[in-house]
Amino acid sequence: MTIYLVDVEQVIHTCPGEPEPHPYDIRRTLVDVIPGAPCRAPVTIRCGQVTTTIPCYRHEPAKRQCGACRVIVTERTIINHHPTGVAA
Numbered sequence: 015m016t017i018y019l020v021d022v023e024q025v026i027h028t029c030p031g032e033p034e035p036h037p038y039d040i041r042r043t044l045v046d047v048i049p050g051a052p053c054r055a056p057v058t059i060r061c062g063q064v065t066t067t068i069p070c071y072r073h074e075p076a077k078r079q080c081g082a083c084r085v086i087v088t089e090r091t092i093i094n095h096h097p098t099g100v101a102a
């Protein structure tokens with residue numbers, strides 16, 4: 015599978031509706047992509063006289079892709095910001 019490594023930066027706050035601190039502004043930055051193995055379930059398509067084989071991720075929706083093509087997102091670091099006036 016392909017792994018997307020992301021850094022997450024989020025602002026934590028409390029508001030009248032939700033007194034528990036919760037993230038309300040989340041930003042993800044893609045920092046690295048680790049390519050997966052070759053496709054284990056290539057799809058053969060025919061276009062006129064030409065037959066070609068493509069990896070299943072270019073043809074199937076995510077839930078039907080093979081394990082090698084599937085993408086997972088890993089959060090490498092999570093940085094929490096607290097607005098001034100709110101204790102960390």
Ligand SMILES: [Zn+2]
Nearest residue numbers: 028029032038
């Ligand atoms: Zn809120």
Ligand SMILES: [Zn+2]
Nearest residue numbers: 053070080083
């Ligand atoms: Zn595949």
